[in-house]
Each structure stands twice: as C-alpha cells, then as structure tokens.
Amino acid sequence: MKNIVCASLLACVTALSAGGVWAAETIKIGFPIPLTGEIPKVGESSKLAAELFREEVNARGGLDVGGKKYPLEFIYENNEAKPDVAINVTLKLITRDNVLAIIGPQSSRQAVPAGGVANDNETPMISPWSTNPETTRDRPWVFRAAFLDNFQAPVVANFAAKQFKAKKAAVLFEISNDYSKGLADYFKAVWENKNGKASVVAFESHGPKDQDFSAQLTKMIAAKPDFIFLPENYSFAAAIIPQARDLGYKGYFMGSDAWGSAELMKLCGDACKGQFFSTHYAAAGAQGATKAFIDKYQKKYGYVPDDVAALTWDSVVLMTEAVQKVGKLDKNIDKMRRAIRDNLAAVKEFKGITGNMRFDEQGDPVKCAVIVEIGQQGEFAFKESVCP
Amino acid sequence: MEFFLQQCVNALQWGSFYALIALGYTLVYGVLRLINFAHGDVFMVGAYLAFFIATGFLAPEGAFGFSRELTLWLTIPLTMILTSLVGVTLERVAYRPLMRKGAHRLYVVITALMCGLILENGNLALLGASRRALPELLDKTVYQIGGVAVTNLKLWVIVAAVLVFCALHLIVTRTRMGMAMRAVSWDRFALPLMGIPLERVIVFTFVLGSAIAGLGGLLFAMSYPALDPYMGAMTGWKAFIAAVVGGIGEIRGAFVGGFLLAFVEIMVAAFLPSTFRDLFAFSTLLFILWLRPTGLFGRPLTSKI
Numbered sequence: 259m260k261n262i263v264c265a266s267l268l269a270c271v272t273a274l275s276a277g278g279v280w281a282a283e284t285i286k287i288g289f290p291i292p293l294t295g296e297i298p299k300v301g302e303s304s305k306l307a308a309e310l311f312r313e314e315v316n317a318r319g320g321l322d323v324g325g326k327k328y329p330l331e332f333i334y335e336n337n338e339a340k341p342d343v344a345i346n347v348t349l350k351l352i353t354r355d356n357v358l359a360i361i362g363p364q365s366s367r368q369a370v371p372a373g374g375v376a377n378d379n380e381t382p383m384i385s386p387w388s389t390n391p392e393t394t395r396d397r398p399w400v401f402r403a404a405f406l407d408n409f410q411a412p413v414v415a416n417f418a419a420k421q422f423k424a425k426k427a428a429v430l431f432e433i434s435n436d437y438s439k440g441l442a443d444y445f446k447a448v449w450e451n452k453n454g455k456a457s458v459v460a461f462e463s464h465g466p467k468d469q470d471f472s473a474q475l476t477k478m479i480a481a482k483p484d485f486i487f488l489p490e491n492y493s494f495a496a497a498i499i500p501q502a503r504d505l506g507y508k509g510y511f512m513g514s515d516a517w518g519s520a521e522l523m524k525l526c527g528d529a530c531k532g533q534f535f536s537t538h539y540a541a542a543g544a545q546g547a548t549k550a551f552i553d554k555y556q557k558k559y560g561y562v563p564d565d566v567a568a569l570t571w572d573s574v575v576l577m578t579e580a581v582q583k584v585g586k587l588d589k590n591i592d593k594m595r596r597a598i599r600d601n602l603a604a605v606k607e608f609k610g611i612t613g614n615m616r617f618d619e620q621g622d623p624v625k626c627a628v629i630v631e632i633g634q635q636g637e638f639a640f641k642e643s644v645c646p
Numbered sequence: 647m648e649f650f651l652q653q654c655v656n657a658l659q660w661g662s663f664y665a666l667i668a669l670g671y672t673l674v675y676g677v678l679r680l681i682n683f684a685h686g687d688v689f690m691v692g693a694y695l696a697f698f699i700a701t702g703f704l705a706p707e708g709a710f711g712f713s714r715e716l717t718l719w720l721t722i723p724l725t726m727i728l729t730s731l732v733g734v735t736l737e738r739v740a741y742r743p744l745m746r747k748g749a750h751r752l753y754v755v756i757t758a759l760m761c762g763l764i765l766e767n768g769n770l771a772l773l774g775a776s777r778r779a780l781p782e783l784l785d786k787t788v789y790q791i792g793g794v795a796v797t798n799l800k801l802w803v804i805v806a807a808v809l810v811f812c813a814l815h816l817i818v819t820r821t822r823m824g825m826a827m828r829a830v831s832w833d834r835f836a837l838p839l840m841g842i843p844l845e846r847v848i849v850f851t852f853v854l855g856s857a858i859a860g861l862g863g864l865l866f867a868m869s870y871p872a873l874d875p876y877m878g879a880m881t882g883w884k885a886f887i888a889a890v891v892g893g894i895g896e897i898r899g900a901f902v903g904g905f906l907l908a909f910v911e912i913m914v915a916a917f918l919p920s921t922f923r924d925l926f927a928f929s930t931l932l933f934i935l936w937l938r939p940t941g942l943f944g945r946p947l948t949s950k951i
Contacts, residue, residue, distance in 0.1 A: 294770060298774070298775030298777070299776065301775075462915075462920045463920050464920060464923075465923065467876075467879075467880040469870045469877070470660045472656035472659070472660065473653060473656055473657075473911070473912040473913075473915035473916045473920070474915055474920050476649065476653055476656060476916065477649075477915070477920075480652075493777060496779075496872060497872055504786070504788060504795065504797045505652070505795045506790060521776065521777065524779060525777055525779045527779065527782075527871075
C-alpha cells in the first residue's frame with residue numbers, strides 16, 4: 259500500500275516537474291475579456307467575433323496544422339474590466355487551462371498588467387484593442403492588433419485643428435485608466451507643441467466610479483475651449499456629453515477609439531450625434547474581406563460589429579496562422595508557445611479586416627487610423643483616413 | 647462669482663441624491679440601531695424598477711403607449727411602492743428572523759451587507775452587465791440665469807429632496823406613527839408593554855426609507871441615464887458617510903450631511919486638481935468627525951430621530 263502511495267506521489271511530482279505536457283488534441287486559446295464591469299459590450303463583441311471564427315473553422319473540421327485537423331477550443335474568462343482580476347484570470351488560463359496563447363485583454367487598463375503576466379510566463383499574447391505603448395514595450399511575448407496612442411494623439415489633434423479651426427482644447431480623462439490617462443498625456447504634449455504652452459486650457463480627471471462630472475465640466479467650460487477631447491470609454495463619454503450640454507456647453511467634442519462601441523448611441527442618444535472620434539475601422543462603406551466579415555456578423559448577431567469585434571477577428575486570424583506555421587503540434591507546451599511567438603514576431607505584413615499592418619520591433623502594428631463622424635441616424639460614418 | 651454659483655447648483659443637485667439615500671440609512675438606524683448596508687442597492691433596484699416601468703408604459707415601444715407626462719406621473723408612485731416592497735421583503739426575509747432570535751446587531755449588519763451583494767449580483771445574473779438608459783420622461787430645457795446654467799430636471803431634483811425632507815420631518819414629529827417610531831428608538835423593549843405593535847412600526851420605517859430610495863433611484867436614472875448593477879454601491883457608501891457625518895439617526899443630520907458631502911466634493915474638484923476630489927473630500931469629513939464624533943447633529947446616546 260505504502261509503495262503504491264509513494265509511486266503515485268512520485269508520478270505526480272515527475273508530471274509536475276516535467277511541466278507543459280498537454281493533450282495536444284485541441285488548439286486552446288484563452289480570452290481574458292471584460293464580460294461584466296464598466297465596458298461589458300467590449301467583452302461581448304470580442305466573444306461573439308471569436309465564436310464566429312471558431313464555429314467557421316470547426317465546421318470545416320478544425321484548424322489544419324501540418325495536414326492534420328485540430329478543433330479550436332476558446333476559453334473565455336471574465337476580467338471584470340479590473341486590472342487585478344485581469345492578472346488572475348490570465349495566470350489561470352496560462353497555468354491551469356494550459357492555453358497555447360492568449361488573446362486579450364482589450365482595454366489597456368487590463369492589458370498592461372496582463373501583458374506582464376503573459377511575458378513572464380512566456381506565453382504569446384495579442385491584445386486586440388489596447389493602444390497604450392506600455393502593453394508591448396520590452397515584452398517580446400506580447401503583440402497587439404491596434405495602433406498606438408502616440409500615433410492616435412496627433413491624428414486627433416490634427417483633425418480637430420483642421421475641422422474645428424481650434425486653438426484651445428480641454429481634456430477630461432479617467433485617472434485610473436492607463437489608456438485614458440496615457441492618451442490624454444500624449445494629446446496634451448502634441449497640442450501644446452502645435453499651439454503653444456497654454457493651449458490646453460483645462461486638463462481634468464475623474465475616478466473610475468464617478469457618475470457626476472459637473473464640477474470638472476463647469477471648470478472646463480469656464481476656460482472657453484474650442485473643443486473638448488474625451489479619451490474615455492464609451493460609457494463615460496455617453497455620461498459626460500449630456501451633462502456638458504446641461505451646463506450650457508454648445509461646442510464640439512472629439513473622442514478616441516474607445517468610443518466606438520455599438521452601445522454608445524444607445525446610452526448617449528441625440529447628444530452624441532455630429533461628434534467625431536478616431537478609431538480602427540468604419541463599418542459604413544467597407545469593402546472586400548471587411549464587408550464579408552461585417553455581413554457575416556450582422557447576419558448572425560443582428561447588429562453591425564464594432565471595432566473591438568473586427569480587431570479581435572484580426573487577432574484570432576494572426577494567432578491561428580502563427581499556430582499553423584508551426585507545422586505540427588508538439589507535446590511540449592513550452593516549445594509550442596515559443597514556436598508560436600517566433601512565428602508572430604516573424605510576420606512582416608498582414609492584410610487584416612481593419613487594414614494592412616506591418617509590425618515593428620516592439621510587436622506593434624503600423625496601420626492607418628480612421629476618423630468617424632456620428633451621423634444623424636447614429637451610424638458611424640467614415641470621415642477620413644490617416645496613415646502613418 | 648458665476649463660476650462659484652454654478653458649482654453651488656452642481657453641488658445642490660448632486661447633494662440631493664446623497665440626502666435622499668442618507669435619509670433612508672438614518673431612518674432605519676434611528677429606529678432599529680441597524681446600519682442597513684443594503685440600502686444603496688435598494689436605491690439601485692429603485693432605478694431599475696423605474697426603468698422597467700417607464701419603458702413598459704412609454705410609447706412607442708411600451709405595451710401601453712402612454713405619453714411621457716402620464717408615464718412620469720405613473721412611474722413616480724409605482725417605483726416608490728415597488729421599491730418599498732423590496733425593502734420590506736428584505737426586512738421580512740433577512741433581518742426579522744435574526745432579530746426575533748435575539749441575534750446581536752453585528753450579525754444583522756453583516757446580513758445587510760450580504761443582502762446588498764445579493765441584490766447586485768442577482769441583478770447582474772438576471773439582467774446582464776449591459777448598461778441601460780432610461781428614456782427621457784421630461785423635456786429637458788436649459789435655463790441660463792445670469793450665466794448660471796440649470797435644467798428643469800435639476801431644479802426638480804433639488805425641490806424633491808427638500809419636499810421629501812419636510813414631509814419626513816412632519817411624519818416623524820406630527821403623526822402617531824412618527825411618535826411610535828421615536829418611541830422605538832427610545833426603548834425598544836418597553837414598547838410592546840405599552841401595546842405598541844413593534845414590528846408594524848419597523849415595517850413602516852422600511853417602507854418610508856425604501857420609498858425615498860426608490861424616488862432617489864428614479865430621479866438619479868433621469869439625471870444620469872446609465873444604469874448598471876453596481877451603481878448603488880459607491881453612491882450608497884458615500885451617502886452612508888454623509889449620514890454619519892450629519893449624525894446618524896438624525897433626520898436633519900442626513901439631509902445636511904448629504905449636501906455637505908456634495909459641496910465638499912464639488913468644491914474640491916472645482917478649486918483643486920480634480921485628482922484630489924475624493925482624497926480631500928474624505929479628509930475633510932474625517933476632520934469633522936474628529937471634532938464631533940457623533941456627527942453634526944448627533945447627540946451621544948439619547949433618543950435619536
């Protein structure tokens with residue numbers, strides 16, 4: 259009896275120390291995404307886009323790796339739009355579920371800390387939507403599908419200067435959000451560089467749970483800006499704009515890519531119509547593969563996919579292509595993960611549905627941004643495209 | 647000057663919500679010496695009920711197709727009644743059994759905390775995480791009075807808070823039920839000996855507190871039309887702090903405390919970098935409590951309410 263216990267214990271220990279032996283029957287990819295919390299629609303879009311891809315591939319019998327077909331298995335974990343939860347669920351996906359790769363988290367607030375976890379555990383990760391440079395900086399295992407905030411900030415600044423003939427800007431951002439804070443800082447630097455020292459007349463922040471912005475907005479309106487820049491999640495943008503109108507502000511607003519959720523107009527109503535924001539793609543007027551994706555998505559789920567859905571699709575395609583290029587499924591998960599990472603790093607050019615991208619040495623794509631105008635029916639209409 | 651006046655209007659409106667929630671905290675505490683931590687979430691339930699009632703009645707989507715005025719006038723009493731039912735249910739299901747068994751107050755407070763979490767997560771499980779926007783029930787107009795912008799909705803919110811306070815004050819000081827409430831707060835154990843139905847008084851207290859929270863939820867949903875299951879948590883906590891600073895158990899205290907907290911919060915954001923909003927706001931309140939541990943209107947261990 260004792261011997262059996264000893265033997266089984268020994269077996270366990272060897273199994274543990276050998277590490278990374280996995281079933282190699284399905285291709286597992288983990289998605290730490292915000293299914294609840296302040297941006298639930300972002301999580302929903304990511305999941306629906308990924309499911310669309312998974313069902314399509316599995317209907318063909320699975321992903322073809324070296325002549326053999328393996329079904330895709332996607333594991334969705336809720337990061338609750340919180341940085342700490344994002345770290346936990348990413349770690350769980352890597353160590354307990356033994357996923358080959360991670361796609362997500364979406365917002366930089368979760369992607370920056372989760373990227374550290376993926377990098378430390380040597381698991382390839384693509385964040386589809388994160389635009390903060392810190393997510394991938396000096397992290398060879400972390401990639402992304404979105405452009406960077408230091409590219410987005412001048413796009414916004416140049417467009418606002420041209421469109422509104424603006425000289426003075428006001429900014430309101432969320433202090434605890436890496437995305438919002440980072441973009442606000444970049445914007446301030448770019449704008450002041452262009453229009454002189456005091457040209458950002460108000461630079462205000464709020465907390466993650468705030469619902470009333472009247473104090474900050476009163477302060478901003480008193481400074482008489484030509485437009486207000488809101489690098490905010492759509493839920494905040496939808497709350498802030500009507501409140502500013504109630505305080506008598508009649509000027510323009512300019513937003514960033516986090517506005518581009520299908521839920522923005524539902525929450526914001528008429529107040530958001532006629533405003534502009536920069537984003538990754540515009541659904542209206544799309545062609546080719548992009549249109550095919552939009553049609554598929556709309557047919558299945560009943561609404562036009564937002565940028566998160568499109569970027570998630572691109573990330574999944576990038577990741578599965580990297581898996582295919584490995585040529586065979588290795589029993590050793592560490593080797594497998596390394597091979598996937600090397601393939602991702604070797605991608606020189608990728609034709610995605612959010613545009614063509616090249617990857618630089620940090621694993622960041624070089625791609626075009628789109629300025630979108632919110633039309634009178636609440637549709638996101640293409641205004642202009644800005645390329646690096 | 648205009649800037650300051652505008653910030654005062656902002657603070658009055660924001661403070662109205664704190665005051666409305668704080669009144670519910672203080673009522674229950676005054677009568678039962680129980681901190682009803684689920685109260686912030688009752689407020690959230692009120693906002694959701696208002697949403698469902700309004701969308702149910704309103705044309706063109708609603709089943710009844712009523713006009714906006716009619717919907718608003720129906721939504722107000724219905725929300726208050728249904729929310730008070732939720733409050734009474736909590737009392738019946740969670741607090742009364744424990745009190746009857748003579749459990750220490752601490753356990754009841756923890757139960758209240760759990761009830762709040764159950765309401766939040768139950769809502770999340772039932773309705774999903776997607777935010778909902780209350781349709782506009784009032785034609786919003788922005789008035790410019792000497793450079794100060796104010797909407798009719800904001801004025802109504804402030805008026806409602808003041809009216810509720812006056813009504814509550816009258817109920818507690820001028821009615822038989824109010825007298826009974828004060829008696830419970832004075833000595834809960836002697837009361838049944840006098841032939842006063844203790845549990846009926848307690849239920850009445852919960853009805854009052856929850857109905858006010860329901861009204862607050864409705865007004866909040868009209869002013870900040872994005873409902874999510876956790877909306878009551880932070881606002882509820884802050885309102886509780888407001889009630890403590892005002893002197894918990896004291897109706898005037900809750901009212902003044904609510905506005906005080908909002909004034910401090912708004913003025914800090916207005917004249918200091920907005921990053922410091924909560925830091926300075928709560929440091930100020932800590933200082934007030936340090937000077938007066940029982941709150942502004944609180945008296946140590948006498949009859950409260």
